[in-house]
Amino acid sequence: MNKLSDLLIHVNLKEEDYKNIAEEPLTIEELDILKQITFKAIQEDLKGKDELKLKDESLVLQDKIIEINDDLGTKSYKRRKKKRLLFLVAILIFTCVASLIANVKNGNVERMFEVLFGSGTAYIGESGLELGVNTTKEGITLNVQGLVGDKNSAILLFDLTKEDGSSFDGNYIKFGRLEFDVEGKHEKTRSWNPFKIYGSQGYTSSIGWGMLDEVYQVPTKYTFKVEANLTKDLIGKNATLKLTDIIEAEQGDWFSEINLAEFLRAYPEYTYQDSIPMEEKFISYYDEEELESEGMNAQEVISKIPKRGLDSKQLDINLYPDFNTEWKIDNLGFVDGKLHLRMYGTDEMHYTPSFVDEQGNEIEMEYNITTYHSNGEGAKEERFAQGYYVYAIKDLEELSKLRVRSWFIKELRTTKGEWQLSFKVAIKNEEKRLVLNKMYSQGDSLTLEELTLSKLSLQVIYENKNNKRGTIKTRLLMKDGQEIKLGAKSQSYEGSKVTVRYAFKEPIDISEVQAVFINNEEVKIE
Incomplete structure (x- = not known):
């Protein structure tokens, strides 16, 4: 087998190559197969090589990937789609190499953060810090790669691997709790996913975390970013990242077996019940100029804010009784020719229900809002959510032809424990x-x-x-x-x-x- 760098050195972007590359994107199954094949091939190639050689070949690979990416940027959109397979293979090769040489320090923060910032890493300078600290508990290793920050904010990269080299179950990792402490002061945390948007919070300090894009992940190593926004000075302070319980999960779309049309037929008093003025907590306030600047019709958006809604009934309808979720239907029914759905439960497992027809077409959701509140502080804090959704479904007959489908995370395996790493934020602020x-x-x-x-x-x-x-x-x-x-x-x-x-x-x-x-x-x- 050739050297790893040889796998990419001869990838030249020529016009005649495009006709030989399929335009259809890879499926998730095809992507997983490609990852496994690439991973096994690289394992064979790395046998007997020392860390210095691995590091050198890794850097050559990454330079080639950047070269390919820059070249792709000069092509038309259609051609970039056709070239996607070559770039994907390049990324897979590099991420597999990175997972096999996790203990080899890069020595270059800019390279480390290219997965987030691309060419913007050129301006990191002394605002970045390579860490490379790790700890292993319950067979899982937490490794904090590095940090980029300023006086009041920081972006942290960390990864998880299994000590025996095996793959994680599912396609997603979540935590019982993720905490970021700066010299003993706990900062509030939020998790996110690309299908939910959180508005501005009343917190003076907050952090968010999430997994990097799928193309940068391999089954044996998952990489995450943490974004911290603090009110106090971070530079020169001691910081601690702590994870409690690592949960392997599968994220995706799931159909519910609950038939809401049958429920309304059995309990007709909910179909057309008395409505109330829309509660203040469920009303979104939009700025017209901001909506227009984003290319939206402000009047149309604002006109869809419902004036009347459903009161709380605590029906406790669980759309996914076989899953570990406490997110339930509080009330449902038709108001002014639209289906209204009111939900409540814990913040951790909430999701946004959608309705699809037999062809898989999603029915328009005309309005939705999710509000949050919490009880307790620190480790005892419990977060709760309430959601209100309005759909362009006019009556029971139309509802009976639809199914509920929701995007959320199904838990597969939980490793109980606590992983904690401390480090000094030795960066300079400009x-x-x-x-x-x-x-x-x-x-x-x-x-x-x-x-x-x-x-x-x-x-x-x-x-x-x-x-x-x-x-x-x-x-x-x-x-x-x-x-x-x-x-x-x-x-x-x-x-x-x-x-x-x-x-x-x-x-x-x-x-x-x-x-x-x-x-x-x-x-x-x-």
Whole structure:
């Protein structure tokens, strides 16, 4: 067998190659088979090689993958689809190599974070830290790869492997609890998946975690990212990542065997019951300008907010009784010619039900909102959720032709235990801070007090004398005319003072920032 690097060295992107590559994307089953074949081939090739050679070949492979990716970026969209198989094989080869040489330190934080930031890693500099610390409990090893951060935020990469080298069950890993402590202070956590969006929280500190995209995973090693947003200074402090209970699971779409049309026929009093004014907690407040800027028809979106809804009945209908979920139907029925569904339960296992016809076509969900509350603090904290959903289903006859399908996570195996690693956040912060105390727009109601710009985030502190919890419009303009898209946003309130922190999609060169626009008012960065 050739050297690993030889597998990619001769991948040249030529026009005549495109006609020989299938345009259809790989199925999940085909992807898993390709991963296993690649993994076994590389295992044979690595026998007898020392760590230095493995590291050298790994770096050559990654350089080739980056070269292929850059070349793909110059092709048309249709051609990129055709070339997807070559790029996928390249990624699979590299991720398999990485899983087999997990103990070989890369020595290069930029390479480590290319899976998240791509070419944006060039601006990490001393804001990044390679860690390579690990611990093994109950046959599973937790390895913290590295961290990129600034004064109040951090992005952490970590991975899990089994000590015996075996694969994890399912296609997803979740935790009984994930905690991130900075010198003993516990930070609240949220998990996410690509099908749910969480609005801004009232927390002053929060973190979120998730698995990297499937293409970067192999069955024997799963890699995760943690994004921490803190109110206190992180740099130079001791931080701890702690996992409690590792749960192997399968995520995907699941059909329910519960027939809601039959339920309504058996209990007709719920079909057309008395409605009530929509409860405040289930009403979404949209900013018209923000909706229009995102290409949506603001009036159409706002018009779908229901004025009346269903009261709580605590029907306790479990759509998936065989699964480990406490997310249940509170009430259902028709209001103004639409099917309304009200649900409640624990935050951990909630999902959004959808309805599909015999051809698998999904019925339009005209409105949905999920609210959260918690009891207790720290390890004793319990999180609960309530959901309200409105569907374009007009009556019982139409409902009887549909099935319930939901995307969520089915638990397969749980390894009880606690995995904990501590490390010092020895990074340097590069930022620009502007103290302004200047009135901006909205009459004299908004005073912009301070801007802090770093490689990873933008923090805006302003005073809103009207004390309305609206949103400001923020844009970032670079000297070359490029407008930087702002990523996740968090807000905290202290009286009339509001602190908003935006995370960038990738690190930026702050010396190239020309201006920040707040509600279209320009703040020049010097």
